[in-house]
Amino acid sequence: MTHYKMIPGGVTAPKGFQAAGITAGLKASGQSDLALIVSKSSAIAAGVFTTSQVRAACVDYCRQQLQKKASARAILCNSGQANAATGEQGWQDALETAQLLAKTLKIEPDEVLLASTGVIGQRMKMSAFREGISPLVAALSETGSDAAAEAILTTDLVTKTIALETTIADRPVRIGGMAKGSGMIHPNMATMLAFVTCDAAVSTSLWQEMVQRAAQRSFNQITVDGDTSTNDALIALANGQSRTPAITETGETAEQLEAMLTKVCQHLAKAIARDGEGATCLIEVQVTSAPDESAAQQVAKTIAGSSLVKSAIFGRDPNWGRIAAAAGRSGVLFEQENLKIKLGDFLLLEKGQPVNFDQNAASDYLKKAAAGAYLKEDTVLIQVDLGAGEATSQAWGCDLSYDYVRINAEYTT
CATH class of the missing domain: 3.10.20.340 (ArgJ beta chain, C-terminal domain)
Structure with a gap:
């Protein structure tokens, strides 16, 4: 049986991660709307995305990037506009946001993954986006998880975060997560975004398999209204900063890590279902x-x-x-x-x-x-x-x- 404990910190609980959330002016409400998660070192990246044939530019962008290289340093997420069904200009907007962030962080554009949430058919407010990147990067901190979790919300009533810790090879290993979702939620992913960080060292193929199975047993098992979205994404980064031996094959240690990953995803999935639009239970x-x-x-x-x-x-x-x-x-x-x-x-x-x-x-x-x-x-x-x-x-x-x-x-x- 896997032993783990709940700890504070959300996505910044694992070693080597920072996060930030700011108000860039993307939402008419004036609420925070731009979030960032950054690993100090290159991280193995895995993703599970919407099955919809109508997809946001960020979904196609992430799929394309992860097919080229299964690693990343940053996840950039905006709320307010979905940038779905926005055509070629929406795709160019997505590329520009990745390039802007990469330049500011001094990393390569292909080390950036993207997510968006909001109204379908609306392009991102690029002028606000361009002005928001520098203050967003400046706000990065090892205590920035709560601010990032707040910035990805739309109709949600509450933020959704968790962090768990276990011991592998006598060293602490942590997984943190945050999510958003309230409506347009149905199995095979939905209008939900979930970001997971982990400081274990794990092989690319094994991490992707773990993430897919965890998604199947969590996010793909929730439903609010039967509607599958254009934007849903689960993106998980594992940067190896715990300095534990690399997990490269199935076995007891891999099962221990996957059990904790599944627990994190199920916690976030249940939080999304509980926060369903208008829900009372x-x-x-x-x-x-x-x-x-x-x-x-x-x-x-x-x-x-x-x-x-x-x-x-x-x-x-x-x-x-x-x-x-x-x-x-x-x-x-x-x-x-x-x-x-x-x-x-x-x-x-x-x-x-x-x-x-x-x-x-x-x-x-x-x-x-x-x-x-x-x-x-x-x-x-x-x-x-x-x-x-x-x-x-x-x-x-x-x-x-x-x-x-x-x-x-x-x-x-």
Whole structure:
């Protein structure tokens, strides 16, 4: 079992990383809108990006850079404009921002990775961007994680950061992370950005594999509204500054590092789901006894993404039928007579049959009311046992409230 502890510092907790966040004037609100993470030395870089066919310039830029060389020194992120569906000029804007930052940091442009978030179809405000690069670099510090996390937000209500530490070869190894996301969130990435820093030494191929698996077990298992975005990105840098032996092959040490990486990503993913636009609670779906992990993942995220399930939870209605229906349409084969569903501590369905709360009508009403009251908790746990194997998985989402419609109806007005 991997032992790690939570520590302060976010993305600057690992050795050799600095961060900054400033107000450059990209947002009309006047809130901070330009963030930067920098490694003092070259870092192995890995990325997972949106599956959408409509992509922001920064996504194509990062994919292109990481295909050429799997290393980087800096991640530059703006909020306010998505720079998606902006054509050739949007691409040129992205190139210019990388070149501006590289010149100011005195590094090569191909050592810069980019991310953007905001309104689709809007180019970045380049005049503000050009003026903002120098003060952004000047603001870099080893305590700048919180400022950077603030600068990447759009409709988010809270910042999302974490840092964990473990011991490898008698030396501390740290992973830090920060993320943004609130709406347009759905599996296969979403309008979410996540940046992870690590001071372990790890091979290029192994790091990319770890990051992909961690994303599959975290960010690809969250859903708010069923909409996949143009801009989503998970970018992870590992700079080796912990001075631990290089991890170059699978084994106990690699598993230890990946477990901590997955924990960081799951923490950020759950924070995104909990901060879903208009959400009043986090929904956690645990699926057990599935044929394999992929099947468990599919059932879990189908339930978490069901509008009917999400609406029922917002209405504090313990409607297990909607949960069963979502599991049944997930595309995973199982026998309905083996299905078991629990809502918190309340057993609702067993062996494919509804479980009466109590034979006494009055008592039955009270217990149903108690199950409804459970749905007022900050986190609602749905447990589904398929009785079809030994694999497990989780997914996270949020309830669907009136405010979700209001927030998105007014997003660009």
